[in-house]
Amino acid sequence: MDKNEEAYRRLKAAIAASFPAGRFVGIHEGEVVADADSLPSLIALLKSKGKNPAEVLAVQAGVDYPQSAIIF
Numbered sequence: 001m002d003k004n005e006e007a008y009r010r011l012k013a014a015i016a017a018s019f020p021a022g023r024f025v026g027i028h029e030g031e032v033v034a035d036a037d038s039l040p041s042l043i044a045l046l047k048s049k050g051k052n053p054a055e056v057l058a059v060q061a062g063v064d065y066p067q068s069a070i071i072f
Contacts, residue, residue, distance in 0.1 A: 003030050004057035008065075021062030028056045035061075 007030040008015075015025055019035055024042040026034040028051055036042035043053045059065065 004028065007031065008057055008059055015059070016062050019061035021060075023061045025059055025061055026051070026053075026056045027059065 004027045007027050011027070011032065015032065019025055024036050024039050025032055026042055026046055028046075033051060033056065034042060034045045034049060036045050039058060042058055046053045046056055
């Protein structure tokens with residue numbers, strides 16, 4: 001998953017510029033492999049492309065994700 005997270009940091013601006021805000025984007029092995037209007041739709045699309053959704057980083061275009069979080 002680290003490779004996908006690194007790719008997200010590298011592609012973040014391009015994703016925000018290429019996809020409408022809120023659109024779900026799947027990143028696998030360092031590249032964008034799918035996009036959809038909803039997370040369930042993205043998962044179905046990934047499966048139809050032969051991708052294991054558990055191996056894909058799903059992000060929403062235009063959303064700022066913190067690099068770390070504190071969980072209580």
